[in-house]
Amino acid sequence: MQELSIKAESYLEKLKEQFNTILDEKILKRLAEYQAEEYKRNYYSKTIIYRTEPVKLNDFYQPLFIRPYGNNHKNIRIDTRSSEELFTANNLITLLGTAGSGKSTIVKYLYTNCVDENFRTPIKVELRYLNKYEGTLYNYLEDEIFKAEQLSLDKKELNKLLSLGGFIFFLDGYDELSSNIKERATKEINDFTRTFANNYFLLTSRPYTNIELLTRFSNFSVCELNDDEIDQFVRKQIPVSELEIASKILEAINEDSNESYKTFLSNPLLLSMFILTFQTYSNIPPKKSTFYKQVFDSLFQLHDSMSKLAYDREKKSGLSKEQFEHVLKVFSYISFFKQAFVFDEVFLNNVFNKIKEIKRTLTFENDYLLDDFTVAICILQKEGLDYTFPHRSLQEYFASLYVVSLGDKQKNEAYSKIFLSLKSFDIIELFTKDNFFSLLVEQDQIGVIKSLTIPFLEHTNDTLKSIANYSKCEGILTSLQYYLVVTHSNLFILSDLLTKLKEYSQHRVRYIQDHIVLTQKKGKINRKVSPGGVEKIKQLNETYGKDIKSRLPKAIRLLKIYLSEEIKSDSFIIDLIDN
The missing domain is CATH 1.10.10 (Arc Repressor Mutant, subunit A)
Incomplete structure (x- = not known):
């Protein structure tokens, strides 16, 4: 810890140089204390593999790459090893990534890198803590970060400090904001970044939460691990003394028979889970839900290190x-x-x-x-x-797992409540539950089709029939597309409908990109869709709204046939016992 103590002292000197014209010594010391606390918290981390004792971030972190958001940029890879280089081109960044893609770990690395490179003053806010906080984002920073009341730092002084710039704000986990505060928090984030525009901002979220529509932010997504990075990642997670285990894991990953599962292992979390469970389960399961089951099995029989045999730690509660x-x-x-x-x-x-x-x-x-x-x-x-x-x-x-393990009556009740988020076409609510829905359909495809998908398609069909102005059906089409992509992207009988919805989405994104208008005010660039672009999107909604409405009855009919055939086949199999 001596290393961190020295770093905090040197950082205090930097703060004095940066802010001494407006802040007295005690406020600078508070900022230095915060930096020391947060640096330590981000520098030493627990992971799904190193879960008993925190380890140094640099000892296990595999540098991740990002790319501009959208399907047209899949071959672009931007390095994230230097905060200064990353923010040179963009001072407002949204970083989007699926569950386990490494968003929060990138934030931890960039935070410590800011300190290591003496690049600005990083401030990190885990947005989930706002769910239980009664004030605004500004109040949270005032109370929890700057300790303004304790330091007798009034709003005028704080505003002057923030207005000077010199900070990088890492706002981590937009998708973890509860729905009852999300609209307010989004406005607060937007207002804060406008008011204190001389600072840099990085905001993380899972995709499709609509945060990517913040006009002044540049959107990026986390790249998947490529083959070389998978190799490096595995070797970094395992002690040098256990090279044999690392080699066996990589041998299993690179087997030809496992090639189809590489999409799972390009996700850092799922790859970590495979490493964790390897001694017990040396196979690569075809489903994410199986990964999680294996993780729980392995955690229950806790391994204190990769090299030890399973050590059954005492369970005080006495539960099985x-x-x-x-x-x-x-x-x-x-x-x-x-x-x-x-x-x-x-x-x-x-x-x-x-x-x-x-x-x-x-x-x-x-x-x-x-x-x-x-x-x-x-x-x-x-x-x-x-x-x-x-x-x-x-x-x-x-x-x-709780939902799929219920009896038929209780499961139907649970699905009825889950259906409400679909019925309302609440895009944010739907998008923030994407991983839940994908795990649900893996474990209970028939139940999901019967109780969620068919009712949702029928409700969408009825809604499209009832609306007079298709130019305003964007939310309906977007909700339907994302739900089907998450749950049934590989179900052949829905391929026609999905293809048309994806085509709509691609056109919409292109229209937005082609009609972005850039305006400059006080040296800052703002982006918005031109009136002509807005009109084109309305026409697009009109065309595809009518088209999707015409395709829904066939999709519903095919799903019902599929469901009926699956039920009949199970009945036939059960009847075989009598023969």
């Missing part, structure tokens, strides 16, 4: 593996649909007590269960006074 899984399923279902991604002990105790009240067969002490979750199994991680899953996708997996 099946009971642990059951609690996790119920807890994840409740917390996920409450849009809770960070849990304090009050929340945890309330949910645990509710589980024991409803599930009378489950008996445990809350403190012992929480200790098991954080120490024996490492399925939750403690961050200060709060707890989180090592990755949000684990919460999504257990929530989906």
